[in-house]
Amino acid sequence: MSAGVWPLVVVSHRGPGGDGGVAAGLDPLLRRTRGCWVASDGARRPYPVVRVPLSAAELDGYYRGYANEGLWPLCHGLVERALFRTGDWEVYRAVNERFARAAAQVAAPGGAVWVHDYQLALVPAMLRALRPDVRIGFFWHIPWPAEPIWRLCPQADAIVAGIAAADLVGLHTPDYAAAFRALVPPVVQVRALPMGVDFAGIAALAGQAATERRMRRLALALGLPGQRLILGVDRCDYTKGIPHRLAAVEAFFRRWPEYRGRVSVVQVASPTRVGMPAYDRLRRLVRRQVAALNRELGDGDWRPVHLIGRRLRLPQLVALYRLADVALVTPLYDGMNLVAKEFVAARVDGDGVLVLSRTAGAAVQLREALAVNPLDPDGIAATLHQALAMAPAERQRRMAALRAEVERHDVQAWLAANLAAIGVQLPAARRGRARAASLTR
Ligand code: ADQ
Numbered sequence: 001m002s003a004g005v006w007p008l009v010v011v012s013h014r015g016p017g018g019d020g021g022v023a024a025g026l027d028p029l030l031r032r033t034r035g036c037w038v039a040s041d042g043a044r045r046p047y048p049v050v051r052v053p054l055s056a057a058e059l060d061g062y063y064r065g066y067a068n069e070g071l072w073p074l075c076h077g078l079v080e081r082a083l084f085r086t087g088d089w090e091v092y093r094a095v096n097e098r099f100a101r102a103a104a105q106v107a108a109p110g111g112a113v114w115v116h117d118y119q120l121a122l123v124p125a126m127l128r129a130l131r132p133d134v135r136i137g138f139f140w141h142i143p144w145p146a147e148p149i150w151r152l153c154p155q156a157d158a159i160v161a162g163i164a165a166a167d168l169v170g171l172h173t174p175d176y177a178a179a180f181r182a183l184v185p186p187v188v189q190v191r192a193l194p195m196g197v198d199f200a201g202i203a204a205l206a207g208q209a210a211t212e213r214r215m216r217r218l219a220l221a222l223g224l225p226g227q228r229l230i231l232g233v234d235r236c237d238y239t240k241g242i243p244h245r246l247a248a249v250e251a252f253f254r255r256w257p258e259y260r261g262r263v264s265v266v267q268v269a270s271p272t273r274v275g276m277p278a279y280d281r282l283r284r285l286v287r288r289q290v291a292a293l294n295r296e297l298g299d300g301d302w303r304p305v306h307l308i309g310r311r312l313r314l315p316q317l318v319a320l321y322r323l324a325d326v327a328l329v330t331p332l333y334d335g336m337n338l339v340a341k342e343f344v345a346a347r348v349d350g351d352g353v354l355v356l357s358r359t360a361g362a363a364v365q366l367r368e369a370l371a372v373n374p375l376d377p378d379g380i381a382a383t384l385h386q387a388l389a390m391a392p393a394e395r396q397r398r399m400a401a402l403r404a405e406v407e408r409h410d411v412q413a414w415l416a417a418n419l420a421a422i423g424v425q426l427p428a429a430r431r432g433r434a435r436a437a438s439l440t441r
Pocket of ligand 1: 024141142234310312317334339340
């Protein structure tokens, strides 16, 4: 197959501007290197985006079906939700082949190709066959489950073989890396490389006067002045544990009624995977649950829960992160969870408490968060009380430790480690203030 001109090619299902954590990490990379992005969609950017347009039938079989009804729930341990259809698998394989061919056409001779996530697990082996000259990195963004769960995937061996053709396989935590390593020969390079956030950029944005103005406007619009704030931010996905979290909020206000009228919860839950029945049902469930909670616990002046059912731009999110007394991050399972790290990066005031599931990949690094079990609403309620009652000195000590960790393992460190392993050296990053201006999502 003939080669292209790009020394670095990034391959992922969603392109720039897409929702979720993968696109958020790759956009800054492409802005500063001579690279090209291969994806099924994507907004216009100053760098080239090569699209692999997918038909409705392809999206059904490969994306909604095999990837999101099969691999996604299985890898999050939600076996009852997972289903693998042979027809979907065939479409998955065919679409992976299309991505592999597109990448093969644009990568320069001896170039590097970095492939992302569970939608594209077969691409490394397919690309290797087409272009033996390129170096291939692969990153798996979701949990890698324990072997007995993984074996429930009928195509388990084919998926592992597809990934293992890469020169480097990255996963977020030592546990996921160990679980994957156990399935492949020792020559395959498998590493735990926890993804980070743009700490300097988010901190610079959080420190701007405009952020303080946004904070005042948001607080007024939500009726928050004089209230303490508990904040949740998620794609509205069943792995994020939003219904369980709302049950915990209810338990909290019932067990400690003195917080009624003094504390409000803001839950930002942006629509995702719209049209898939499990997701459409979840959005309705969350809306009903919030309405019931507000009806039963609220009074004329005070609303316990504000639900924001849409995507916010980063400056708005950062203003909310800064307004919050507590960030409540309680996914059932999560590969990493970047929201927890963005909250920490935004707290340039050194204050705020992070409550975090033990089962988020981020919990391995964020040791000074208050750890909770997402399936234990009474335990979460008690932890919320602990967070709100915590002395300022302890809040600040914990936040300082969290900030040091999130700064050290930021997104640039993650990019540099992944790319160095496939022979790509990154130019030095620009510093905070300039980056704040370029955080446009
Ligand atoms: P996600 O499941 O999408 O990512 P997460 O890591 O939290 O989860 O990243 C979400 C990103 O989307 C964050 O940058 C956040 O700011 C943004 N976001 C979420 N809700 C938003 C909203 N309502 N409005 C605007 N922005 C919103 C997957 C895995 C994670 C893993 C990442 C990266 O499931 O476990 O951390 O990839 O590997």
